[in-house]
Amino acid sequence: MSTPVLTFWAPIVCLVALLIVLVVAYGYRSRGQGKYKENTDQTQIFLSGENAPDESQRHIRSHNMYWGFFEAMKRYYDPAVRAHTGIVNDYLIWLLALAAATAIAIFLADLV
């Protein structure tokens, strides 16, 4: 028993629908206020009355967006950031230390 087909694919119908949407969108847009004054504050970003900074200064980095997350996890992140010195030798020591600890843990587990 075949399942009933609830959808269909007809490219012409999709194109016509797209055309109708575009015409409606264009009509809606053309009813908007187009008499704004160029090169004045009317074209500037609204920041509660504050002066909008230059475009290069507007970028909000992901670190800013996660401020609350980092603040809440500060007790974890502060030691972790300190441990990441950027020196390869330090990372190799961490690797060797963790490998040794794992080996000892496996050895002890085997004894039990």
Next chain:
Amino acid sequence: MGMNSFKRALWVYHLNTGSCNGCDIEIVAALTPRYDLERFGIKLVGSPRHADVLLVTGPVTRQMEPRVRRIYAQTPDPKVVMVIGNCGAEGDVFHESYNLVGPIDQIIPVDVYVLGCPPRPEAVIDGVVKAWLKLEGAVKVKAA
């Protein structure tokens, strides 16, 4: 009140320039179910870029002056500026303060004054209707 003038929704941006919040509370009261300004399509919006009316309260503190000018400039034309309360109209009890640069009409042009400390919601609504009529007139003049 000529209902024929209610041809489109009137969007209002509320700007507090140092008010004690008395006028702001009365503005909010005008939007409560008792007065229900929104039934006429009048509503507060979060950006002057969307507004027809700039509703200004407070006597304009020194810090607020450039913000008031900028927000006025960012409001698209045609626009109407309404002052709500005595502070914005003439400084009221704060008129001798060292920290004021108002009243508002010394910073930006004002079209409608609603006096009171604070004005009742009925007065706010009456002022909005006057602003609306003025705005409709401005639109007609521009269209002609």
